[in-house]
Amino acid sequence: MSGKKLFIDFAYSLGAVFFALLLGGVLIHLSGYDVREAYLSFFDGAFGNVYNLANTLMMTIPLIFTGLAVAVGFQAGLFNVGGEGQLYLGALASALAALFVRGLPPVLHIALALAAGALAGGLWALVPGYLKARTGAHEVITTIMFNYVGILLVAFLVKEYFKEPGRADQTSMIPASARIPELIPDSRLTWALFLGMLAILAVDYLLKNTSLGYEIQAVGQNLPAAEYAGIDARARMTVSMLLSGMIAGLAGSTMVLGVLHRFINNFSPGYGYTGIAVAVLARNKPWGILPAALLFGALQSGGMSMQLFARIPMDLMTLVQGLVILLVAAPALLEILAASRRRPKEVTPDGRDPDGHLQHQ
Amino acid sequence: MRFSKGLASLLGVFLLSGLVLAAAGPPAMAAPKGRVAVVFATGGLGDKSFNDSAMAGLKAAREKLGIEYQYAEPSAIAEYETFLTQFARAGKYDLIVSIGFDQADALKAVSARFPKEKFAIVDMVVDAPNVASYVYKEPERGFVLGMIAAMMTGRAGDPRINKEKVIGVVGGMEIPLIKANVAGYIAGAKYVDPDVKVLVSYVGGWADPARGKELTLAQFDQGADIVWQAAGRSGLGVIKAAQEKNRYAIGADSDQDYLAPENVLTNGMKFVDNTVFQAIQQVLGGKFKAGIHLLGLAENGLGYTRSLVPREIAAEVDKVKAKIVAGKLKVPENIDEVDKWLKDNKK
Structure with missing residues (x-):
C-alpha cells in the first residue's frame, strides 16, 4: 500500500469519527441534554487524567487482541466471526492454568496461563478453519455457531466442575503469581497493553518478513494464483485460523489474568464482535489495530463518564457509539463488498471464485 | 460511497425522530440533604x-x-x-x-x-x-407463602384447586439459600394445616424453563394445585405450566402477575x-x-403481593405475620428443624 493511500484512509477514518460525533451531538441536543457538557465529560472521561486514560487503555486491550484476530483471518481471506467464543475458551483455559498449576514463579506462571489461553482459543478456531479448508464449509457460519457452542460449553464447565461455592457462576480467585502486574497502581491497566503491541509487532513481522506470511496473504488475495504458484492454500487457511483463534483467546486471557482475576460467566460485553468493527476500521492492517482499538476503548470509557457526569442515559450513549461504528465502518465494509463483487469475474476453470466458493451462474 | 452516506443520514433521521419523542431532560434540584x-x-x-x-x-x-x-x-x-x-x-x-x-x-x-x-x-x-x-431472611418469605398455599389448597369452589391437600415448590438448585426458603415454606404450610403435603423438586439450574415446567407438571400429576417457583428464570416454566393446566403458581423476587394474571396466586417479594x-x-x-x-418481614425487606389471594386468607396471614414481626414466632431455617419446630409451635 502506498503512503498516499494510507494517508487518505487515515484521513477518511478521522473525518468519519468527527462526523459521527457531530451527528451524536445533534442527537444529544435534541434529547434535551447539554452537548458541550456531554462532550467535555466524554473527553475528560477518555483522556482527562492519568486514571481516566488508564481506564481507556484497560478497555482497549481486549479490543487490540480481538481486532488483530479478525485482521489475521482477513489476511488469508477468512472472516473469523468466532472471536467471542475463542475469547471465552481462552479465558477459562487461562483461569484453570492459573488455578491448578501451583509453585511457579510469577513470570513463568503468567506465561503458562497465557499459553493455555492462546492454545484453547486457537484450537477452538482450528475446527472451523479445518472444515473450511477440507470441505469448504463457510467459516462465517461455522465460527458463529462455534460462538454459541463455546460460550455454553465454558458456562457448563464452570457451573459443573470449577465453580466457587456461592451464587455467582465463577471460578475462585487466581493466585497472585498468575496476575499480570499493573502499570499504574489501582488502575487495572496492566502490562498486557505491551503484550498487545507485541502481538501486533509479531503479526506485522510475520506478514511482511516471512514466507508463511507472504503465502497467507497470497491465499487471501488471489486463491487460484496462490495455488498455481504451488502454495498449499488449505494448510495456510488452517494456520491463519489457528493464529486468529490464538490471538482472540489471548483477549480472554488478559481479561482474566489482568482485570477480573478469575473467570466469570458472561464477563464479555461482546469484545469479540467489537473486534470485527476494530479490524474493519483498521483496514485489517496490524498497526491500524492500535488506533482503532483505542478509539473504541475511548468511546466506552468516555461514554461511561458521559453517563456519570452529563447524566446522559446509557442508551443514548450506546447510540452515539453505534453512529461512530456505522459511519466509520460501513463505508469500509461497502468497499470490501464492492471489491468482492468485482472479483467473481476471475472465476477459475473449475468454477470457483478467489475465495474458493463455487460459483452458480 | 455516496450510497453509504445517504444510508447513514437516512438512518440518522430515523433515529432522531424516535429520540425526540422519547427524550426527557434531567430534573432540576434544590440543595440536597x-x-x-x-x-x-x-x-x-x-x-x-x-x-x-x-x-x-x-x-x-x-x-x-x-x-x-x-x-x-x-x-x-x-x-x-x-x-x-x-x-x-x-x-x-x-x-x-x-x-x-x-x-x-x-x-x-x-x-x-x-x-x-x-x-x-x-x-x-x-x-x-x-x-x-x-x-x-429467606425462610420468612417461604413461611408466608407456605401459609397462603396451605390455606388455598383446602378451598372449595375454585376450578384451579383440586381435592387433594398437596402443594409444591420448585427450587432452582439445592443450595443453602433455596433450602432455607423451602424450609420456611414447609413450616408455613404445616403450621396452618399439618395434613398438607409439600412436594419439593429442584431444577438444577437457574435458566432452564423447560425443566421447570416439566417438574411442575409432574407435581400437578401428584395432586399439587399450587406450586411456588424459587428458580430464577427456570421458574418461568412453573408459571407456564400453571397457566396451561389452570392451576396456581407463586412468583418470586418481583411481581410476576403479568405473566399469567389468572394463575399467579401471589409473589414472594424482595423489596x-x-x-x-x-x-x-x-x-x-x-x-x-x-x-x-x-x-425480613419486620424490616419490610420481604413480603408478598395480594394478587389473587382472597381477603380472608390475607387477613389470616397478616395476623401470623404480625407475630413474626413482633418476634413472637421464629421461623426455622433448616429443613431438618421443621418437624421439631412444628411440635414446639402448635397453632
Whole structure:
C-alpha cells in the first residue's frame, strides 16, 4: 500500500469519527441534554487524567487482541466471526492454568496461563478453519455457531466442575503469581497493553518478513494464483485460523489474568464482535489495530463518564457509539463488498471464485 | 460511497425522530440533604426486577428524604470497579450502593482503597469496615407463602384447586439459600394445616424453563394445585405450566402477575426499593453500620403481593405475620428443624 493511500484512509477514518460525533451531538441536543457538557465529560472521561486514560487503555486491550484476530483471518481471506467464543475458551483455559498449576514463579506462571489461553482459543478456531479448508464449509457460519457452542460449553464447565461455592457462576480467585502486574497502581491497566503491541509487532513481522506470511496473504488475495504458484492454500487457511483463534483467546486471557482475576460467566460485553468493527476500521492492517482499538476503548470509557457526569442515559450513549461504528465502518465494509463483487469475474476453470466458493451462474 | 452516506443520514433521521419523542431532560434540584450514588447490576434499568426496584427506592428517597442521586448502568462486569472508583474518587457521596451479588469483587477492592467512603451492597455480603451488607431472611418469605398455599389448597369452589391437600415448590438448585426458603415454606404450610403435603423438586439450574415446567407438571400429576417457583428464570416454566393446566403458581423476587394474571396466586417479594431507602435513611441519620443487615418481614425487606389471594386468607396471614414481626414466632431455617419446630409451635 502506498503512503498516499494510507494517508487518505487515515484521513477518511478521522473525518468519519468527527462526523459521527457531530451527528451524536445533534442527537444529544435534541434529547434535551447539554452537548458541550456531554462532550467535555466524554473527553475528560477518555483522556482527562492519568486514571481516566488508564481506564481507556484497560478497555482497549481486549479490543487490540480481538481486532488483530479478525485482521489475521482477513489476511488469508477468512472472516473469523468466532472471536467471542475463542475469547471465552481462552479465558477459562487461562483461569484453570492459573488455578491448578501451583509453585511457579510469577513470570513463568503468567506465561503458562497465557499459553493455555492462546492454545484453547486457537484450537477452538482450528475446527472451523479445518472444515473450511477440507470441505469448504463457510467459516462465517461455522465460527458463529462455534460462538454459541463455546460460550455454553465454558458456562457448563464452570457451573459443573470449577465453580466457587456461592451464587455467582465463577471460578475462585487466581493466585497472585498468575496476575499480570499493573502499570499504574489501582488502575487495572496492566502490562498486557505491551503484550498487545507485541502481538501486533509479531503479526506485522510475520506478514511482511516471512514466507508463511507472504503465502497467507497470497491465499487471501488471489486463491487460484496462490495455488498455481504451488502454495498449499488449505494448510495456510488452517494456520491463519489457528493464529486468529490464538490471538482472540489471548483477549480472554488478559481479561482474566489482568482485570477480573478469575473467570466469570458472561464477563464479555461482546469484545469479540467489537473486534470485527476494530479490524474493519483498521483496514485489517496490524498497526491500524492500535488506533482503532483505542478509539473504541475511548468511546466506552468516555461514554461511561458521559453517563456519570452529563447524566446522559446509557442508551443514548450506546447510540452515539453505534453512529461512530456505522459511519466509520460501513463505508469500509461497502468497499470490501464492492471489491468482492468485482472479483467473481476471475472465476477459475473449475468454477470457483478467489475465495474458493463455487460459483452458480 | 455516496450510497453509504445517504444510508447513514437516512438512518440518522430515523433515529432522531424516535429520540425526540422519547427524550426527557434531567430534573432540576434544590440543595440536597444528601448525595447517593448507585451502581446497578449489568441487566440495567428496565429489568422489571432488582434494578428497577432499586430505582424506585432512590426516587422515594429523593421525594421523602430530599437526597440527590446519581447512578451508573454498567454494560460489563469489568465496569463495576471503574464506576465504583469514579464515585468514590468524587468524594461527595454520603453513600455508594452496589446492586446485586456479582459486584462483590469490585466493591471489596474499591472499599479497601477508599476507607473513608461509605458503601452498601444489596443481596450479598462484603466483609469490610466501610461496607453495609443488606441480605434477606429467606425462610420468612417461604413461611408466608407456605401459609397462603396451605390455606388455598383446602378451598372449595375454585376450578384451579383440586381435592387433594398437596402443594409444591420448585427450587432452582439445592443450595443453602433455596433450602432455607423451602424450609420456611414447609413450616408455613404445616403450621396452618399439618395434613398438607409439600412436594419439593429442584431444577438444577437457574435458566432452564423447560425443566421447570416439566417438574411442575409432574407435581400437578401428584395432586399439587399450587406450586411456588424459587428458580430464577427456570421458574418461568412453573408459571407456564400453571397457566396451561389452570392451576396456581407463586412468583418470586418481583411481581410476576403479568405473566399469567389468572394463575399467579401471589409473589414472594424482595423489596429492594425499601432496602435501598433504608440504607439511605440510616446514613442520613448518622446510623451507618458496616456489617450484615438481615432484613425480613419486620424490616419490610420481604413480603408478598395480594394478587389473587382472597381477603380472608390475607387477613389470616397478616395476623401470623404480625407475630413474626413482633418476634413472637421464629421461623426455622433448616429443613431438618421443621418437624421439631412444628411440635414446639402448635397453632
